[in-house]
Amino acid sequence: MKKNLLLALFTAGLLLIFTGCGSEENGGGETTTTNDSTSSGEPVFGDWIRVHTPSDPDALHPYATTHGSANMIKELMFQYLYDFDIDTKQMTPVLAKDYAIVSEDGLAFTFEMRDEATWDDGSPITGYDYAFSVKCILNPISESPHLRGYYSFITEVQVDPNNERRFTVLTEEPFFLSEFAVAGFEIISKEFYDPDGRLDNITIAQLRDDSLIADNPYLTAFNKAFHDEKFKRDPEGIYGSGPYRFVNWTTGDNITLERKKEWWGYKVPKKGWPFEAYADKVIFKSIPDRSTALRAAQAGEIDVIRDVPGDEFTKYIEEKDHPINQDFALHRPQSYTYVYLGLNACPPPGRTPVLADKKVRRALAHLTNVNQIIETVYNGYGQPIVGPISPLNVNEYNDNLKPVPFDIDKAKSLLDEAGWTDSDADGVRDKVIGGKKVPLEIEFMISSSSQTAPSMAAILTNEAKKAGVRINVVKKEFSKLTEQLKSHNFDMFGAAFNGSPLPKDLKQVWHTDSWVNRGSNYTCFGNAHTDSLIMQIRVTLNPDDRKPLYHEIQEIIQDEQPMIFLMAPEERMIIHKRFANVNTSSIRPGFKVQQFWTPAEKRKFDAN
């Protein structure tokens, strides 16, 4: 069973913050609205929206993409059964008429497509399209094998013979995120992507099992055609049910989408963002250098920029007459991401006898001046946190927990208790372990390309010194660093993890399975009890029943302190003031451009 990790769509990705390679996961996030729309009234069509991206996506293929920037563009062209509502942070039906009818055992989900939902040629979007999409994802020889892992718990899709819009999805085991998972991937047109029906005679059961499908000539032929360059970058080959159509890609410069004048969403009587789209064009402009992007914004060449550097953003807040403020509104929703310092808590005899002791880990947490780190390293754009669950996840968050305070005296007494004393008065504590005197030295591993890590390391080292702990900062090349994390060959490292409004599946980072075999549980957290808690959460379908389980595991995590939790960062974006109906949230990418509209008198671009 491979209902892995978090679901592909809302994937929580590990970002080693100390990398310097900006990674852009498609994660979730919360917080609303600085609706700066100064004009009210009926939305009107027209105008263009120009959005900054730091680099081109790898492709615009419905599945075979891995770059985060692809999702932001693709979500205007491909649609899901459900998507996050930016206001309520709930998953709301988009292509689906309503929420699924769930069978009693929680294994079968029955959906019905909206009556209005059609492809561009007017043909309805049906259960057959859904089943086809599942087959494409489960294709064992595809170029996106990672998706297969997330969705291989789907065992069958049954389309109602009397109503092709109605279908039932069967799954293997109860899983608390099943409904959102099966409703959370791009639905593509069977007619368009497989006109010859090569997948018709291949079943989902076959696709789930490698041995049943080996060298099937139909699958091979389909697979080759499906991953053709045409379906990745050619305007003729990108075909979805969303409000925009892909018209141009100038490599390294821009990707242009055009609004479909006759789009099914306009026919839906109920309004709401999934059925709106106003701007005639959305242009994604690829500018690698952020300060150039900000200059371009100032010159009126860009309308939306995400991830504005913290020092620049502060400047805009403080200098009211900064040119940016004339045209742009500042948005800073809080995110579900958590930034942490991982400690090697592998039980003895691990690599380091030092950090295996809970008291030492706790002492280090007391020595971490979180507020100063947020202020100086992150320019104040962050909130302290207590654990891996974001306070925004109100159903799961344990609000009895308090952040570990910065307290040098407490740290000292903890170290004394643990038997670490400065016996030779050289300023560094030591302890006799296995007949040998070991100094209290910890290696803080940072990536050599990171910009934030050195200043964070300086703060840590300074405070730790006061309590007789020596922290040695070691720079490592990125690939070397990940290698060492996987084999638990480290003392301390820094990283961040994304979250979403959905309850978090803790298996990837906290289960002992991903500790032994070079998975993401670098810190060696866990025992039989926590494993069973994590697995229990996954099969408990009622949110109220999950709550105590979530609370307990958060308590254990805080007690064990395998990580020093630093903060949940705030997103920083600027969006042009001429747009109305601007809602931001940290559900990536943080805004829905299809909602934006421009009052006629402020319009910058005439039709075409």
Add this chain to the structure above:
Amino acid sequence: MLRYILRRLLIIVPTMFAIMSLSFLISRNTPGDLVDALASATDEERSSARSRDQAKKEYQRVKTELGLDGPVFYFSLTSLAQPDTLHRILKRNERQALDQMIARYGNWPEISAYYHAVCAAEEAAFALKTPPDLLNETNNVRLYFNTLRYVATEREIEFNLAAIDSVTALHPAEMAPLTVELNNIRAKRRAMVEDATPWKTYVPALHWYGFNNQFHRWMWNFLTLDWGKSFQDRRPVRTKIAEALPWSIFMGFLSFVIAYLIAIPVGVYSVRKRGTWQDRAVTTVLFLAYSIPSFVMAMLVMTFFCNPEFFYLFPTSGVASDGAENWPFWERMLDYAHHLILPTLVFSYIGVAFLSRQMRVGMIDTVDMDYIRTARAKGLRERTVIWKHAMRNSILPIITHLANLLPRIVSGAVILEIIFAIPGVGRLAIQANFAYDQPVLIAILTLTAILTLLGILLSDILYAVADPRISFSKR
């Protein structure tokens, strides 16, 4: 002349081969395991035996896809101790560990036996069924066995073995199968240490692998213009470079022309005004210009010429205006030019400063020559003296710099392309660098090397054209 060119071309072939094999070997020795990084993105759950198998398969698949299979080069010059089959070991870190052991003990059969004992023990550890309350201990033991596969030093091996011991000693009944494996490892290790034949490592040995090696495959593909696929988006490297080239050629070539067009007259001017305040002014300005880094200059011009606060004459970034894809051909070309002028000017200004100094130095040497005085004495006009008689001799040094033209066009102006968001080859290379995109990087590197060689040849030929005294055919 023709013979000279042919001879030079012949010399280029072995030089090229040397450069290609060097850059290839460097790329194969970058730290970290690229295969692991790419393969692990796709396998998530790996603790069960089945998924361990899958992970291995995935690793093998990626390895083959990247062309990292088999021996690296035609031959290896190592020692007698080194087996010629080491490249068959799947994982890179394990290969490296074995390499270290070979260097120390020199007895491959024993080392191999030890390695296989470790692998068998690891399998056994993962297959071991233990009660749930021993989960932590079991996991720990598995981890240590796994680690043993890729550690080589006495200290590390000893540490891991002791670690396993300490766990198995506490739970002898449950861990019994592992004790057997552990004893086996110890026995093999003793054999390895005791029967060491370090002398073998001092006897050189040449292993010939034949043509089925990584380098040969890569070079052959490169020469037949199959440059592989980018790791980032699986597009052919050739297409990516072909897309980026026009921008870089435009900027590189134009900035070169501009630099020469400005630098030569400026150099000549300051010679004619030698010692006057005009000469000193020119020198000062050029020195200042030369000492400003191009990225600072880029920021400066952007602030003054791409900013509504000052002069908004040029777009800040990119190569095309919004919606330009629908414009008629000539308007589109003009739009490109409008976007590229500023970066091109910034790209050329350092060249201006440098070349005009070179020009001045060359010219000063020449104008003091007797034949120039003779020319003046003949009553020729100053203009003719300088531009016709002096120029030809003093231009030689700056012809040398023409050799830079070709590689510069291909390698692009990295920093400027990033700042101005020009999708040229320089930006392609930098982004490939951050993404560990080896096929793109090595293709650009090799192309640059080839063009550097051709550039040098070109400047040699121009030398001969400019100065008839240099006669290549007689040499």
